[in-house]
Amino acid sequence: MSFIVSAPSSGSGKTTITLGLLRALSRTQPIRAAKSGPDYIDPRFHEAACGRPCVNLDAWAMTPDRIKSLAHGDTPLIIEGAMGLFDGAPPEGKGATADLARILRLPVVLVIDAGKMAGSVAPLVHGFMNFDPSVQIAGIILNNVGSPRHEKMLRHALGDIKVYGVVPRTRDLTQPSRHLGLVQAQERPDLERYLDDAADLITRSVDLDALMALDARPLAARPTCNLQPPAQSIAIAQDEAFAFTYPHVLNDWRTKGATLSFFSPLNNDPVPTADFVYLPGGYPELHAGRLASNLTFLDSLRGIKAPIFGECGGYMILGDGLIDADGERHEMAGLLRLETSFAQRKLHLGYRHVTATHGPMAGSWTGHEFHYASTLRAEGTPLFNARDAEGHDLGAAGLINGKVSGSFFHLIDAS
Numbered sequence: 001m002s003f004i005v006s007a008p009s010s011g012s013g014k015t016t017i018t019l020g021l022l023r024a025l026s027r028t029q030p031i032r033a034a035k036s037g038p039d040y041i042d043p044r045f046h047e048a049a050c051g052r053p054c055v056n057l058d059a060w061a062m063t064p065d066r067i068k069s070l071a072h073g074d075t076p077l078i079i080e081g082a083m084g085l086f087d088g089a090p091p092e093g094k095g096a097t098a099d100l101a102r103i104l105r106l107p108v109v110l111v112i113d114a115g116k117m118a119g120s121v122a123p124l125v126h127g128f129m130n131f132d133p134s135v136q137i138a139g140i141i142l143n144n145v146g147s148p149r150h151e152k153m154l155r156h157a158l159g160d161i162k163v164y165g166v167v168p169r170t171r172d173l174t175q176p177s178r179h180l181g182l183v184q185a186q187e188r189p190d191l192e193r194y195l196d197d198a199a200d201l202i203t204r205s206v207d208l209d210a211l212m213a214l215d216a217r218p219l220a221a222r223p224t225c226n227l228q229p230p231a232q233s234i235a236i237a238q239d240e241a242f243a244f245t246y247p248h249v250l251n252d253w254r255t256k257g258a259t260l261s262f263f264s265p266l267n268n269d270p271v272p273t274a275d276f277v278y279l280p281g282g283y284p285e286l287h288a289g290r291l292a293s294n295l296t297f298l299d300s301l302r303g304i305k306a307p308i309f310g311e312c313g314g315y316m317i318l319g320d321g322l323i324d325a326d327g328e329r330h331e332m333a334g335l336l337r338l339e340t341s342f343a344q345r346k347l348h349l350g351y352r353h354v355t356a357t358h359g360p361m362a363g364s365w366t367g368h369e370f371h372y373a374s375t376l377r378a379e380g381t382p383l384f385n386a387r388d389a390e391g392h393d394l395g396a397a398g399l400i401n402g403k404v405s406g407s408f409f410h411l412i413d414a415s
Helices: 014-026 042-050 064-071 097-104 121-131 148-158 191-205 208-212 247-255 284-293 295-303 313-317
Strands: 002-006 032-036 054-057 077-080 108-113 137-145 163-168 233-237 259-263 276-279 308-311 321-323 329-331 337-341 348-356 363-371 374-379 384-388 393-397 399-401 404-407 410-414
Touching: 002 014, 002 097, 014 042, 014 077, 014 191, 014 208, 032 042, 042 054, 042 191, 054 064, 054 247, 064 097, 077 097, 097 108, 108 121, 121 137, 121 148, 137 148, 148 163, 163 191, 247 259, 247 410, 276 313, 284 295, 284 313, 284 321, 284 329, 308 313, 313 337, 313 404, 337 399
Parallel strands: 002 077, 002 108, 032 054, 032 077, 108 137, 137 163, 233 259, 233 276, 276 308, 308 404, 321 337
Antiparallel strands: 321 329, 337 374, 348 363, 348 384, 363 410, 384 393, 399 404
């Protein structure tokens, strides 16, 4: 049994239902999770729900062989889709959850937010089921159902379409969010209670045995390891401000023999001795004042002789200053001539092809950009040349200054 949980659109409830399924099923058997696309936040909830690592499967940024390798395993796998089932990058919609269904030959369970419809559910579901014969939609889960009478109307309209569950309307499982998505799993003191409540709701509302009986081909594939480590020993920032790392990247580095150590800038940890320092993205803007006062961390970062690389939030920390949403400027590490601001917010979003000719990340990469920070000043040598998903030239991006480099791009895989 393995399947994909998707929906006609974002906001249908597929994350809550996926978490409830993972926690409910993990009570009786091992279960694995994966997330479609460039998401850092949902996978940490998945891991907490099922007690196993969650991988990202990105049909835009990864090759089919890479996706099959990451999905491979004998343990049943539940993949949560992103956005709507057929929503991908322009112009052809590449990277949609439907692409994963085709590549992995897995059935799709469609979550329908039925809160504001009755008979109209039928043409919606029929349209999705018949749109693309290469995508197998095994059935649906009706979400946000208001009453037994509402359920009866929906079932009558759907006829013989397989309904795996009917989840009643509830406000108890609403998740708090911020500008990049949900509040992170490690920030929720009530996480276990929330996951257990979701599992209890799903156990009452969904036919778990029928889902477990879904026929899917074994996820067999040869292991792939695309990414060479940038050094033999790598120190990685990891805490609530620097949480956006991809498991497949770290696993590739380990597989190739690198030793990884972790430290917390928020806790004012000094940077460990290593051949390479990696500052991933996250939410440094929410902790800018605290980070600016953590001189043990900042002074050790400034004194490091090894190469330093920052992504998005890590890139901003390497700059001269960061202005928070309230307009207050905070001194950062001062290793790059960079000033960024959240007081002047602008959304930057989309897949990227990037190429660097020098620095620790030299080569061609697929990546993703998602941030609201504005660049007020960026002086020096650019790190990357970038193109968007449609091939449009975005010009030079990022900065490199000797051993220190970074950009707003999250690198996903070697291109």
